Amino acid sequence: MSDKAWGGRFDQEPSALAAQFSQSVSVDQRLALQDIRGSQAHARMLAANGIISASDGNAIVQGLDEIRTRIERGEMKWDPAREDVHMNVEAELTERIGAAGARLHTARSRNDQVATDMRLWTREACFDTIAKIDQFLSVLCTRAFEHVDVLMPGYTHLQRAQPVRLAHHLLAWGEMLERDRGRLYDAAQRMNECPLGSGALAATTFAIDRAATARELGFARPAQNSLDATGDRDFLVEAVAALANCAVHLSRISEELVLWSSQEFGFVQMSDAFTTGSSMMPQKKNPDMAELVRGKTGRVVGSLVTLIVLLKGLPLAYNRDLQEDKEPVFDAFDTVGASLRVLAGAIDTAAFKADAMRRALREGFLDATEIADYLAAKGVPFRDAHHVAGRLVARAIRSGKVLMELTLAELREENGAFDADLFAALDPETIVERRNIVGGPARAQVRLQIEALRDRLIARGFSLPGVEFA
Amino acid sequence: MSDKAWGGRFDQEPSALAAQFSQSVSVDQRLALQDIRGSQAHARMLAANGIISASDGNAIVQGLDEIRTRIERGEMKWDPAREDVHMNVEAELTERIGAAGARLHTARSRNDQVATDMRLWTREACFDTIAKIDQFLSVLCTRAFEHVDVLMPGYTHLQRAQPVRLAHHLLAWGEMLERDRGRLYDAAQRMNECPLGSGALAATTFAIDRAATARELGFARPAQNSLDATGDRDFLVEAVAALANCAVHLSRISEELVLWSSQEFGFVQMSDAFTTGSSMMPQKKNPDMAELVRGKTGRVVGSLVTLIVLLKGLPLAYNRDLQEDKEPVFDAFDTVGASLRVLAGAIDTAAFKADAMRRALREGFLDATEIADYLAAKGVPFRDAHHVAGRLVARAIRSGKVLMELTLAELREENGAFDADLFAALDPETIVERRNIVGGPARAQVRLQIEALRDRLIARGFSLPGVEFA
């Protein structure tokens, strides 16, 4: 008799080519523990409802426990001839416990089985990624706390624009990741319905208790439509889209770390543990981890597109195309998870260079806005004030000065409203401290944000004892 | 003097080429009403906090009201030389009310202005799309109610698999859209923070009241980090990803409508109002609307990719690249909105062909599972029962029969457990009714699902008086 679950009607074996092409166990063996959990819940429910005998039920649950142990020990032999993880586990079970093993598949299909496994796996992966984001946030929180007094240029268009605190910049990264966290959480909630019992497409004739299996597997409720539960994979698109958003954020953070690591900026020195050198140029300390994270954005976005293209235009319910849903999902979670850890480590161990940042603040006319604001505060319409400031910048450039070095006389040539109190207003610390509103870079505001982040992290089970303002 | 807001430092005008390339008013004029609302909230707050005079505040609010009226009447002249919607509105305002107009821009930058406008617009667009989804759902609910007694083949691999109810199939579409609705809702919640007051990147020195503007504009709170608020657009990625998921769903529904409209299936006749013919082949009644909706999936996915590629690797905070965020967002909402309406209209007016569905149920051995289940119920291990059913199908094909036409003797040649009670079990209605568990196709289950959907829609303000089971 054929090994294949569906062999009854066939005269010949699938060609080796087709068998190799269509096997999935090399990929979906990663679902093995979820598959076993699902099968055990199914077997318990079947027994509890008299669909299989109690002894069959026990034998199945125990047999699966043994298989799990084998898998965890790396002793399981995955056989591509048995196609997928489901058939491998079931065949192994039947070898162990005999006919009872074959009864496990009563009132079930591989279609609802794999849909259940993927939801279990992906739900866990969401929470695992959330934990990694929180770890990243705790690094940001700590580093922001440590550098709350370090000023740096804030940029727009990669032009020095206005001074901010380094902590304010690090907290901006934190805001981005906090939203990524929220998206993964929402995705995990939305996928939290149990497909088990949906059968191949139209449920089953057995009087199964779907609420019981859903409950045992930690789902909020059974999926409400068997065609939809076996035929849709939108929950994977949602999760991977959240990961893509996160990957884009990580690419932006990485871009900044690469910039800051350059000799031109010099704002950060990555630790040796998180940089590499060059085989040809001994002076290089390359920010490779940040570059790799930035580059890996591509594969996360690629995985998202893979899933979408895969689903486009498929009729209901299950189609074999759906077998292709696993690798992009596994790879996207692996990639973002590893990127989060590596980048958090890199930031945790990096040395920020306050001196270089301070030097950068001296040049670049970051105080020009202050001049415009100064004039506006004296009643000059803002657009006019802006023009005056612009002309002063041009004047300073022509004479090789910074704005602070212009004389009051020179200033008054452009506009009569200037007074000696201007100069105090142009100190970076003053500039930053005057921006003392919600979301602004003033110390009090940044402190509030650090404390809020710390308190969120504590509520999530983290401990940040050092983050305590005097 | 130059029209440009930033003209002060420049010796020469941007070349015509660059001006044409960088103007955005042809696109972002669509934000005009949001821009005006944001500006009015800002002006009221400035006046309330004594940053501008009360009379300036009033003049601004009133002037903007007049401009809104002009825009709504289509009388506004949008001038590309004024770059964008913000400068066009402000220039128009200043022409109307003089110097007070120039004071509107106090304590504000185009960077926080456009971030605020985009959030207002996109939040509204999410709720508008949600309303269209609900409209679609109400069509599905009604049509499912009308066809609760119509049986059809359920498919996997586009092979007839097991009988289901047409209503069950329509409700599967409803489940898909219900989740799309949830994603848009979550996206709208997450973007519900007000960037106004974040300035160019580092807030402002003016003692503005960010909570007040946030409140007036209906936001849950001010955004908490000025660099993030002006430099990130992940909320657009999230919203468009939700739309892409929805578009994929619509492509799947459309694929089925195209299939069902074929002569081969013949399950549906689209109304004349939602089909077109051929210039060369007079017999054609093409399901063009479904095809167009399916085709338009591409542009929604394209918009998602556009946004992601745009954001990848950008350093903080605002970069001019972000100007390119608007068209993909506008186009994605327009496309999905129109697709929802057209497809709902097409389904609402389509004639489903119960006869053709019934004919399709007679052939295709959709009762083969019943035979396997029948044997399993008699204690035959499921995989064995499955093999028996497979052999019977092969036998029936060889003799040109359907399973119902095999004799008891023939059946028993394959397995001794068969009895005369088998034949009653093979009627499609019986098959469907035996699948009477949560999420299954039995009438009672489908009724529950229709009523649940109806009640959700009623709770959202819809009226479905006809959907009432006897």
Add this chain to the structure above:
Amino acid sequence: MSDKAWGGRFDQEPSALAAQFSQSVSVDQRLALQDIRGSQAHARMLAANGIISASDGNAIVQGLDEIRTRIERGEMKWDPAREDVHMNVEAELTERIGAAGARLHTARSRNDQVATDMRLWTREACFDTIAKIDQFLSVLCTRAFEHVDVLMPGYTHLQRAQPVRLAHHLLAWGEMLERDRGRLYDAAQRMNECPLGSGALAATTFAIDRAATARELGFARPAQNSLDATGDRDFLVEAVAALANCAVHLSRISEELVLWSSQEFGFVQMSDAFTTGSSMMPQKKNPDMAELVRGKTGRVVGSLVTLIVLLKGLPLAYNRDLQEDKEPVFDAFDTVGASLRVLAGAIDTAAFKADAMRRALREGFLDATEIADYLAAKGVPFRDAHHVAGRLVARAIRSGKVLMELTLAELREENGAFDADLFAALDPETIVERRNIVGGPARAQVRLQIEALRDRLIARGFSLPGVEFA
């Protein structure tokens, strides 16, 4: 001393996390044979130009030969601690031949080394895929030849439109693949420049002979700019874009095979070797191979997007992001290669059902165009003729007839130009044969196309002895 090529300046080892994250040998070991060929060419050139000694050169070449043998036998131990394929091979070489091994890297960098390896690999992969396309084309050619007399409905909008020959349809697939072939060929030509000698970014001070290494490695010439040669990967985007076009074609062919395999169409019976069954529904013979091929389109498109996102916005020259270029390229070639083979096998062994196609031709009013053409030939303006034909279709539907069954009297009620000679014109064979122009479905045209394809394939080294018209 550290194993790392760049260890000189570092005080501490990269963290295990970073090492795991940044190692690439698990992926790029696939370049090993290309790496060895490149290194041997480099060593020979170095020796020929006196940069290393002849004996060093010989030792290197021989040592690499031995390593190749180890690799081919699967005996090579790839060590992640040695980062990548280049360092693994070089370390192994140095262990074997001592100091001479360390001299191999003279006048070379990993940056030009990997760029060379990737071009060698991808160029070969292009030609390998071309061979698979040709194999596919030879299947199409043979099957078209066998079925030149089988008529089937041609479809637009998935509506039966006009009769064509099955061979004509199969040849349409051939045209699509022929263009894919051309794209891969062009890509292979354009990437046919040798980066070796470009160094890390700025060539090398050694007086190497780049023309010699280019020649030995089969490249048309050395790459002309060292920054470009080490920093760009557009040749990968081009090759994978060609593969994506091909994958889309395969998805379209697969879609048709899935449709044709349905009970509704019944145009094809896939062989048992290329279908699978259902674990729950014993009657199913699922077109899984076609579904999988269709589904795998997603990952090829995903790989294309991965590469593009990866490259977007990178400054020159080499950045570590580029390490991520390999998996999408390997996967795209593997996927398309396997899909071509499996789909060719499926088509080669499929049974086309001429009877079902003939039945489909009888219904669906595929002769309606003939009526319009008939009238146009009698001088009725085409658009009017079209309207008459449309009204006749409507009339036939109302009376449950096909057009052939309308009486001359009925026809003349719609237009007086009809005559008895109309009826002969409505036979499908007649309809097809009247379309006897270049690119049309008439037998003579299809024969010409089959012969042209056969002759192209023969010129490419294939033998198709049976494809010979009497």
Add this chain to the structure above:
Amino acid sequence: MSDKAWGGRFDQEPSALAAQFSQSVSVDQRLALQDIRGSQAHARMLAANGIISASDGNAIVQGLDEIRTRIERGEMKWDPAREDVHMNVEAELTERIGAAGARLHTARSRNDQVATDMRLWTREACFDTIAKIDQFLSVLCTRAFEHVDVLMPGYTHLQRAQPVRLAHHLLAWGEMLERDRGRLYDAAQRMNECPLGSGALAATTFAIDRAATARELGFARPAQNSLDATGDRDFLVEAVAALANCAVHLSRISEELVLWSSQEFGFVQMSDAFTTGSSMMPQKKNPDMAELVRGKTGRVVGSLVTLIVLLKGLPLAYNRDLQEDKEPVFDAFDTVGASLRVLAGAIDTAAFKADAMRRALREGFLDATEIADYLAAKGVPFRDAHHVAGRLVARAIRSGKVLMELTLAELREENGAFDADLFAALDPETIVERRNIVGGPARAQVRLQIEALRDRLIARGFSLPGVEFA
């Protein structure tokens, strides 16, 4: 009677919603001139072959000439009720010349008509883009010529690596664009087959002369398969993939211009004509054009994905989905064309800052490779030499020196092979000039490359009189 071409069979008008959704004239009117050219070629051929009368043929050609004039003058009224450009032109023609106009559509379908129009348009657009690339190349050639003596740091990992010539860097951009040009040229060649005569899907019964229309429209030959010619759009994917590759190149060039424009780098000063300022920060001179070009990469990639998703899984032949092919193609060509022009203008007018580049060369240890090479030339194995150089860099950093400032004694502490001739070897000009091999940065090599580019451009019709080395 209805305006619709296909109205004969319909009882009711398409709903306004559906009409709005399915009209395409707002987009495809851009094909009007191609449509007219195709129609004129078709009419001439019909008349030449006696399918329509000579006088009808003349009337059609003349009528279409008049319509072209109207269109060129902007006087054409495009009516959405007439669906598309084809019906608009034909209806306008029939209004002008009566019944003869209706005969134009003999032996033609909108399916082959639009396929022909799109090929004509896209082929022209490819050559138009090629011309813009050549224009860009001529700017690069000129600027490289002007700056052949300017040295700058070459970067890897955004770390200063080795000195190169600015001209070498500009020429690297040129190599990238040269390949983009080749791809567009190949795409234009491959699409150069004429679909006209393929009818709706199965050619036509009229004895048309497809070779004649192909020839008149400048195509290499008629398309060889009517199903393929009307149902495939792979030529658009190929063209837009070439544009995406080009857009990625432009994003990389833009990234560098943004970097170089920063105060940190200071390598370039964009001209006022190609920068803008800030509404809030008067000192800003933002590299907006480069940022916009970088941002617009997204939409080109999005267009590529749009097309691919659109085509995925479509059965042959024409499906209405294909109507959606136009906007992504138009937008991709428009975007890349404008980006090429703007970026060429920006580079043409930019001031490169040789002083800043020279300052950057002094720091960053770009001469470290020389030390390694120096030792290697003295027989030290390269990897060892590399380690010595690395240690010297570490030593220099610790003592706050550059390598040049280390004493011979200090050098010899690390390795005895150092001699006084080392110091001359560390001058940037020397370093660059020693890299005098094909593709390297030495002046002679760069000169060869500039001359080769100049000569290619001259062969393409450009005049670069100033680019002449003494």
